[in-house]
Amino acid sequence: MGAYLTRRFLLMLLTLFGMSVLIFVMLRLVPGNIADILVDAAGIADPKEKAKIINELGLDRPILEQYGQWVGGLVRGDLGFAYVSERPALEEIAPRIPISAKLAGMALFFSVVIGVPFGVISAVRQNTALDYFLRVISLSGLSLPSFWLALLVLMASVHWFGTIPIYSNEPRSFLQEVGLLSIPAAVVGFRSSALVMRLTRSSMLEVLRQDYIRTARSKGASQTSVNYDHALRNALLPVVTIIGIEAAFLVGGLIVTETVFNIPGVARFLVEAILWRDYPIVQNLVMLIAFVVVMVNFLVDMAYMALDPRIKYAD
Amino acid sequence: MRTCLALVAGSLAAAVFVASPAFAQKQGGTLRISHRDNPPSASIHEEATISVNQPFMAIFNNLVFFDPKEKVNSPDKIVPELAESWTWNPEKTKLTFKLRSDVKWHDGKPFSAKDVKCTWDALIGKGDEKLDIIRKNPRKVWYSNLKEVTVGSDTEVTFELGRPQPSFLSMLAAGYSPVYSCHVSGRDMRSKPIGTGPFKIVDFKRNEAIKLVRNPDYWKKGRPYLDVIDWKIVPNRSTRMLGFAAGEFDMTFDSDVTFPLLKDIQAQKPDAVCEARPSNVNTNLLVNRDAPPFDNPELRRALALSLDRKAFNDILFQGHALTSASLLPPPAGVWGMSKEMLETMPGYAADREKPLAEAKAIMTKLGYSKDKPLKLKVATRNIAIYRDPAVILIDQLKQIYIEAELEPIDTTVWYTKIQRKDYSVGLNLTGLGLDDADTNFYENFHSTSDRNYTAYKNPEVDRLIDQQSAEADLEKRKKLVWEIEKKLIEDGARPVINSNVANTCWDPKVKGVILQHNSIYNGWRFEDVWLDK
């Protein structure tokens, strides 16, 4: 067990290290760098000025040295300076994390609250009209592009309420913030809830076929109690996995949703930083996202182990 | 009592003017404006975009300024700002300013003539290396005639020019010419600038918001009226428009409302005040005259003749754009050729049949036909305002047996590619920071300019540019300017399709906004703007 944990932990480190190399190299393959963009934004292409900026930012140093500098800083907790704002990257990134985290948390909440009950109902009423209906709805959730859904929500909102739920001005209270974030969170959550529902349904169906359910039934337990007490409890285990998958899934949804609703979170910031070739921001944000994904997967595995004593992990 | 002068540009039919009755301006309030993108920095001298000028001009002052109450910037409508007065020496090569003595920077330090010297020394490359006020200088060419700045006393500073240049004062009056201080580094100017202007910067949150607050120690007593200007950066235009319609913003970003969108805004917010005006940005073609096939002047001529300016205008501007050469035509602009003169230029005639027939004849002579078209790529920046006209151009070129394909260039490598001359036809937008013959010609067409992207080189045009620049008599100078415009058209130097016009809208409670009709880059001090609520 201890050895397994150590192994998992080392693998995580290896993955993150690999990611850092991958993103570093990929960014340097992107055509154009920050100096091009800054000079271009001013509408001139004076090679002397460009060279000066490149030199100032250390982009002319050997690539290995640049990499070493970044990773070295990362280990010490120094993320470097953002190219565009010329402020510490940490100051730029840190305030955006809570916003995205809240949005993701709320979206996750929506997806579980909607997805799990409907998944159970769908499984219990398998092959009825209700099941078909719910499956079609959940499939459509997976099929609608979330930016389109977001645009439709905005359109409807202006049409019926004359206002739009875009994130603006610092919210004054927690409740107001929740209010502002709930609509974008619902948009992201709708898509994720479809995934949750499908997986809940299939794991529930699997459990319902198990012998012990049949036994419980034959012992005279009521249908409802069998469905909800025995089956659901066991089916929830795989649902925990979904949360792991979702962690990665949600970030994708966040990027477009934050763009449409103008939420100043990390996901939208990432796209913006890529367009500006702001390496310190992109590199660190990508590492942050990779870290979250890897960490969540790790925790999910741990939770699995704790919840299901049958699972044994070999070293 | 202020009444609105109805000196309305006849072509600007959609312009809305609101006569302001005699109510007293009210103090206080927050003005909320949407911003279209993240400004590359807050340093006006380092940038060349309205994204920087509109929010950050309110932090600064100039020496002199185009009268913000006038809609048309012209050389005879310049008023003092940090300078109290100015005088030319008899040879018209030395310009001396007498400065105000009661001005403080936002950090409390006093303003003096040294700050003026620091600023312009940096702009002519004589700046203090250590201070590094600016690291890039897109308007170097404006000051190529400035030899030296000398400080007479704390309140006196003199600009010494190499030769007489009447436009020099206009350049100092542009929104692009704020006075920077000696004691603030370039890095700070880019992220949290210190100025002398009516508003101080509180926060510049990248990609998110810009917040300015009233400068309580502003030297102009009783100004500004607003307490706060809140800019929210909203890159998605539909979200910006919905936000304005829903009352999240009191004002749109400058020229953000295109004509097709205007209908929408007026339907959703019938009380919105919208004003149409030229942005002094023109859509033009870059033609690579050094490489086949366009090294052939005949072919360049055919290309110029084939442009159906009306179709561009109808589609993109619902007919509101202005037909122009490189300078904005009157009455909105000071320098451009009139409509009648333009119509005599090759390719500008209202009747399309003759020029098109001529273009076709040229193409046939050169051996092209419907079955044997000339194949080429139209390069353009991968942004909608560039791409949309390029798509129309490609559609039009079909008529003269040119089968073109769009080549969208990532905006980061656009200028590099253009400078390498790695294109045959490019679709480009050129914005003029100032409605002025010198800035336009020296920036875009003089053989020595960095921004002469097509490397157009005509010694005679260079000579004429210098000649008009030194000419003191405005009417004589205009004649020279028109002569240059005509040559540029005939040479197909950078065929201009038209000058863009767009709308800016605000809520009726916002008062005192006066849009400048020949430069969107000027007039954004916000010191006379107030909220009626």
Added chain:
Amino acid sequence: MAIINHEAELTRAGAYVTGGWSTIVFFTRRYPLGAVGALIVLGFILTAVFASVMAPIDPTATNARASLAKPGGTYLLGADFMGRDMYSRIVHGARISLAVGVGAMSLGCILGVSIGLMSGYLGGWFDLAMQRLMDIMQSLPLLVMAIVMAASLGPSLRNTIIAIAIPLVPSVARVVRSSTLSLREQPFVEAARAVGMGELRIAVRHVLPNTLAPLIVLATAQLGSAILTEASLSFLGLGIPEPHPSWGRMLSESAAEYVRSAPWLVIFPGLAISLTVFGTNLLGDALRDILDPRERT
């Protein structure tokens, strides 16, 4: 992983009832949703193939008088602000979506299958290295990975396909690897080896076909997600450039600006994307039911 007896599964699914028309009828009866999905996908493919016939108007032709024309009449689905026919653009857009969807899926599968097959078959350091590489790639969400890839390659049809295909590789490689691992030790593989068959031939002739079932299920799901990713990339301005009529591009920038006065610009391309992806998802579900008995109920 269990070995799937395809013969039996397909028989059970009704594939061999009598063949031909009755197969379709049987499939439709047993998997009504799958049949609907198949129909949608078929319609999508036919639209893409016969785009020029179905919509003879040039999708890039501009016309001032048709700017923001309402749906109906000449412009069946309206026109955008440049007066380009929306119906034509949507029909031709199917080509782009199909090209990107199928292109990215195939490229992703080819790479994924080769890596997975080699990984599972060779084992050892190669397997280890590939596994770690897949770990690294999977530590970023699909869209994030695609965005970084798309930005580094620059916007074009080919680059968009690559940018979407690469992030799809790990899941394919994983599935193929795990089936390969279990297949490698199967008696029929042993037997093939005993008769002196070369390892490569064994891999291609015996192992690969048996990994096909989960692969088909995965590939169908990926077709949908490739189409969606392309739409998202184009929406963010990183995907297919103009003047290609890409559905995602149609929804970005100009179209979305006219939501109020010209809602058809937003509604129709969005419907096209949703319907197509919905179809592939329905079909994918049915295929999974048929081919992957573990999921069967």
